Amino acid sequence: MSAFLAALRISRRDALRFKGRSALIMVMIGLPILVITGMLTGAATTSLTAQERAGSRMGAADARLITFSSRAQVEQDYSGYSAGQPKSTGSTRPWTTTEINTLLPGRLLRYQESVVSARLPDGFSQADVLEIDLRDPMTAGLRPLLRGRYAAAPGEVAISSKMAGSGVRVGDTLVTRRPDRTAKVVGVVENPNRPGILELAALPEGLLPHQNDGNSSGWLADTAAPVMWSKVQQLNRAGLGVTSRAVLDAHAGDDSRFDGPGHLEDAVLLGVAIVLVVMETVLLAGPAFAVGLRRRRRELAMIAAQGGSARHLRMIVLADGLVLGGAAALLGVVLGIGPGLLVESIAARELDWTHGPAEVPWLPVLGVAVLGLVSGLIAAIVPAVQASRQDTAQVLAGRAAEIRGRARRPVLGIVLLLVGLGATGYAMTRGVVSIAAAFVPFVLGVVALMPWLVQATSRIAARLPLPLRLSVRDAARHRVRTASAAAAVMAATMGAVTLGIGSSSAYTHEEESNISVFPLGTTVIGGATTMDGQTWARLKEAVRVRFPGTEIVAGHEVTDAKGRTMWLTVNATCGAEACQPWVHDRPPIGGADLLAFLQKRRDPQAVAALAAGKAVAFSPDVVRDGMIEVAVDRQDAATRSTIRTIRIPAVLSTGADPRQAGAMIPPQALAKAGFRVVERMLYTASPPQDERRMEADLRGEVDGNLFLYAERGKGEDRAFALMIVLGAALVLVLGGTFAATGLAAADMRPDLNNLSAVGAAPRVRRLVVAAQAAYIAGLGAGVGLLAGSVVGVAVTWPLTRNGAAGSRAFLDGPAVIDVPWLLLATLVLGLPLVAALVAGLFTRTRLVLARRVA
Known part of the structure; x- marks a missing residue:
């Protein structure tokens, strides 16, 4: 125990002596704790018990x-x-x-x-x-x-x-x-x-x-x-x-909000998240501990010379992880609670979230703090082992620059990679949660391969210009530091590529399967069929004012003899993907103008059929023996009840958009069946910028039973999702690269000073550091692209094979794979370039003289 306490005192003194490095490690460990603590605190305050709701x-x-x-x-x-x-x-x-x-x-x-x-x-x-x-x-x-x-x-x-x-x-x-x-x-x-x-x-x-x-x-x-x-x-x-x-x-306390995951899927996802967070933290903080070890190697050698054993040296370095990890965990928890409550309070007022008394879920928060402490200890394990193996005599003589060793064969990495590939292939037929579980050994395998990849890529150094050659050789010489930093970049890039391919493919699949009876860009404005003529006139005028210069076409709704609203549904044969209930509810009812609006052209045969009282179908799934079936429901306050099914002759045509389905019904066919048909729908080809605001204004000015719906594509949603992915990757990749480059630059300072001493220009120092950043970010991003593409394609299988995320069944139909090339190019080419430019720009070029022991 006395040795352990002494190790803690030494680590505390060293942390205070090198405040910059200590702060960097604490940020790497504490930032995830701060974010998770804030999220847990906000969620606990937002989630209300029955007792907390009682007052309002x-x-x-x-x-x-x-x-x-x-x-x-x-x-x-x-x-x-x-x-x-x-x-x-x-x-x-x-x-x-x-x-x-x-x-x-x-x-x-x-x-x-x-x-x-x-x-x-x-x-x-x-x-x-x-x-x-x-x-x-x-x-x-x-x-x-x-x-x-x-x-x-x-x-x-x-x-x-x-x-x-x-x-x-x-x-x-x-x-x-x-x-x-x-x-x-x-x-x-x-x-x-x-x-x-x-x-x-x-x-x-x-x-x-x-x-x-x-x-x-x-x-x-x-x-x-x-x-x-x-x-x-x-x-x-x-x-x-x-x-x-x-x-x-x-019953107070019966509805606790943090009882843990209620399903196996939740437990799996939680476990995967914990593994990935710890791994990313360790990969980022590991190089900092390695650099700290090289700065303290003389101090550790002095302890060994005075009788300290290898176990004592390991204990001192592990105490660094305990001290810094513990301090980071404590600060992350303390600083995370306040922002969590502040953000929750602002969000509750601005976004109309539920809000309750300020509450901190101490058990999960303490678990997160322990997670940070464990991350610090794990990050210090490799440097601790290296410290116990250093040559005391060489260090005291000033001749031990690096504890070097031959690159071992990547057997473990290959085994884990093969296991991950096999598990991913199996998980493709089991759902997204299974793929997330298979993701862990796959990532660990790539991480284990990274030292070998660093050694393999360093063989190109001889063909590179001087600054690049120096950077690559230094990276290979400090293989552990470089591999950890590149692996952190790889993990972030791999996650971004996986999410990018998965989300882009999901949006493409949704867009392809999001069929409608209306062309893309159509705005539908409807009202209650009980509105009088004056209200209908006001509605048409209000819509005309809001859509100046845009084609506006009127449609019809149906009531019974007593003026009650009727709900129409076109029955379809549900054997195709196009058979989706909402496509066939409330079909458009109108004449030739509305048909031309839906087809964006004049179809003489369809117009003639419509004039003859025949419906025009845009997909074959609604036509049976030349007829369509329309269920007529009475719409009550809470229920719908079918009162009659009618058959209407139909012809098959095509809409303006290949995804159009359903059918358009002529008013005379419904009038012939004994229903009252009134003009109460408007269609325009211009979607509003703010649907909710326009709908609220029309309800307030004209009638409270109005509704407004715009048929939009998924392009804006896809771009927003990909921007979020790119932003997260930007923070992680650049943050990890800059941290690793800063540590490498500090470690290379004697070599950089030697360059300046023999006449190298300041730009050479900048190029060396910039090349170091480009090498770390480029290697990590390139490997992350390859690995993320494999997992990303696997994720598209359960997401897009006519099923929803998390589906366990093997679904028929082809998978939709949409690769966001611009996102991938930005990740693999743009981010390393930005990292290199920023690192070179902020590099110190001043020569610092140093005295060395001969």
């Missing part, structure tokens, strides 16, 4: 009663958040306060909730509405008041802090649609669990009409005795859902 749902009440459309028995969990009626049968008579008090004696406070369109300074937006008397003590904590006052009369509202941040102020008059009302803003409140929500708080029926039972309405209850589970079950049998504070308190 029931205030200080003892129970929250939820009504339904009937008085059928309710099924729910203990929290009441999943309350529902499997069979909505029985009496639909609305509840009265007297009936509720008979079942649950106590004071009741009615509430109701809904959504309206509110006019904000930047246009209409959807806003939640909570109607309850927030002045009542029973609502304490429900919506805390930030400024102003609560609503005290009909026509007054308090707004959420998010809405106040959008430019609405206390004293303003707020306009809403559905219902069309104006309300005076009297205060600002905040939802404790959703600070980023757009919300209005008013008195019951102060903004909304009276809502029937089952339409987001109910009561808060203040009872004399706690509402126990037996009482909750009694109320469930009567047809009420219940959230009881006493029941919530009794």
Whole structure:
């Protein structure tokens, strides 16, 4: 124990003496810990228990009663958040306060909730509405008041802090649609669990009409005795859902958020992530420990000369890993908690995430800290072994520049590589999770091969110009340092190439299989079929203003004789990939203009068939014996029920886009079947820049039942995903390269000084360091490209063979492989070039004289 304590003291003193190197190692180890700790802290604060949600749902009440459309028995969990009626049968008579008090004696406070369109300074937006008397003590904590006052009369509202941040102020008059009302803003409140929500708080029926039972309405209850589970079950049998504070308190701790992975897939992915994070950290920090060893070799030799054994020397170097790894882990945890809470708080307000009390999941965080400590120890293992084997006499004489050895045959690397290849080939038919598990031995095999690759590539040094020759030979001489740095770059590049090929192939597959009845770039704007003619005219005018100079074509919708909305679905033979339900729902209904819009040309035969009352099909899967079948459903509040199936003659044609499918139906065919057809759909060939904003504005200005949908490709999504991959690779590859190059430059300083002493120009020093960076980054990126391409192609198999990610079944159909050549060229050619330029630019050219022992 005394030797171990002495080793710790020596390591602490050495860490303080070489602050730059120590800080670099701590950053390499501590940065992943900081990021993971921040993510865990943010996730714990964002993930809420039922007890943490209670305040924003029931205030200080003892129970929250939820009504339904009937008085059928309710099924729910203990929290009441999943309350529902499997069979909505029985009496639909609305509840009265007297009936509720008979079942649950106590004071009741009615509430109701809904959504309206509110006019904000930047246009209409959807806003939640909570109607309850927030002045009542029973609502304490429900919506805390930030400024102003609560609503005290009909026509007054308090707004959420998010809405106040959008430019609405206390004293303003707020306009809403559905219902069309104006309300005076009297205060600002905040939802404790959703600070980023757009919300209005008013008195019951102060903004909304009276809502029937089952339409987001109910009561808060203040009872004399706690509402126990037996009482909750009694109320469930009567047809009420219940959230009881006493029941919530009794189940506190039952819904822990960090119980560990619930499935084997989660455990596998977690294990793979841990292995890769530790490996990347070790590969980055290992060269720093190796350079530190060479700087301390005289000190270690002095200890050996005074009786220190090889075990003592190993202990001292391993203590470096323990000290620096422990300090990095501690700082990473401490510094990760604060940013995690800060980012979560900002995201909760800006992105409308759930938000709860600040919480740190200490068990996972401590696990991450231990992971960092272990990473530091593993990174110090190779330097520790080297320290125990150094020649004490040569070091004390100043003649031991490097502990060298013959490059061994890469048997272990080849074995691991073959195992990884075989496992990857098998995993291709098992899913992405299996490929992730096979990824580990494959990466380890390539890492084990890296020292041999460094030695093999160094044989070209003799044919290179002087700066490049010096750099390559120095890299080969310090094989362990170079191999570790190149392996770190390789691992980052390999991951980026795998993700790039996999994501690009997945987007290509999705784009190829994302068929539609509309051509690419079409915007569909529809409204309820019950809107009157004036509303329809306003909609057409509003769309014309928003799409100036763009072709706009009208289509139709269907109602029954009573004006009820009907939902049409074209039945298809589901044997082809094109048979996707959403393609055949709500088919376009119109005349020759709409047909020309969908085909982007005039097809005389299709136009003639349409005029004759025949449908025009764009794919053969909907046509049977020259007919199409259309199911006509009645669209109720929550369900659809087929009331009739009709057959319409059809002809087969093609759309403007090869991916178009489904069919277009002539209005006269539906009118002949006894349905009422009205013009209520608009089609334009120009997608809006902001779909959500335009939809909200149209709903606010024209009708709340409008919808807007734009048929877009996946090009923008693909580019964004690849930019994220490139950004992550940029940070890891350049960060690892610069760290390794800086260590190499420090290690090469005597040789660089010798160059300057014999008359070499400053640019030679820059070229030597730049070449070192280019060699490390180029070797790592080249090997990462080859290895990542293998795994990337393997990943495309389960992702694109007509299945989803993680599918375990061997799926029929060809795999889609799309290689993002620009991304790969940037990784393999661009990043090494950038690394070389930056390293050469920031290289010191000043000559430093040094005294050496003869």
